[in-house]
Amino acid sequence: MKIRMNQQWLWALPFSFAALVMTGCQERPAPQAELAATTKQEKAESIPLIQAKVVPVKLSKPEACEAEGCMQYDIQTVETNVKWIDDYFIDRVKKADPIAFSTAPNQKINTAEGANPNLSQSSTYIRFVSQQYDQATFAIQTYIYSAGAAHGMYHQEFVNFDLKNKKRLALQDILVKGAEQQVLDTLYDSNSLWLDQHSIERDKLKLSDNFYFGANGIVFVYPLYELASYAEGMTELTLPYVALTKLVKAEYLPSLPKYPSL
Incomplete structure (x- = not known):
């Protein structure tokens, strides 16, 4: 009877050892500091590093004419690795110069015989300026010369983006x-x-x-x-x-x- 009891104890030993090994192999919860560091790293990886190049915009009317004269358009925007930024600038130039994107035919110019038609110029250039972690800055440079004017007028507007919240600041x-x-x-x-x-x-x-x-x-x-x-x-x-x-x-x-x- 004593020998049988010892045999039962020997049979139970492997199972107890296996349970101990399985318990030791269970994944322990990560410390709070480690979780915080992981979350911070994930947020950092979600902020894009801006890559940008200037590209010409295809216009329906690079030269738009009305009865008073013609306007030549030159529009260049940025092409980046962030689609919503590209869309923002394309939308801006389309709203600023809708005639350049119109498919309506040009009007006939009213000019005296032998006179040169009035020719004005409009240029828009968009470029990437800088990035500071989750903030990116772009510049919109515009120049307009109206035929007959003493000089053209230029302007530079800076556009700052919050990359984390995907909005203009x-x-x-x-x-x-x-x-x-x-x-x-x-x-x-x-x-x-x-x-x-x-x-x-x-x-x-x-x-x-x-x-x-x-x-x-x-x-x-x-x-x-x-x-x-x-x-x-x-x-x-x-x-x-x-x-x-x-x-x-x-x-x-x-x-x-x-x-x-x-």
């Missing part, structure tokens, strides 16, 4: 709520020498909704004639990042060095 999107006046005052103080030289008083300066993220701060861009003469071109006023830490939402500020206090 307006100025109110990046500013802390209620910070507009403080931003304006700080912008004036940071550029007071140039503004004084151009006789621009504090209450005459407005925040521009045309801006981009520069190397040293947010750059506000103003159209021709608004703050300076045509010869001086479009005005750019820089607001240093170090002055924006409490005025711009943290997610839209670049990582800055910690400078020693003087």
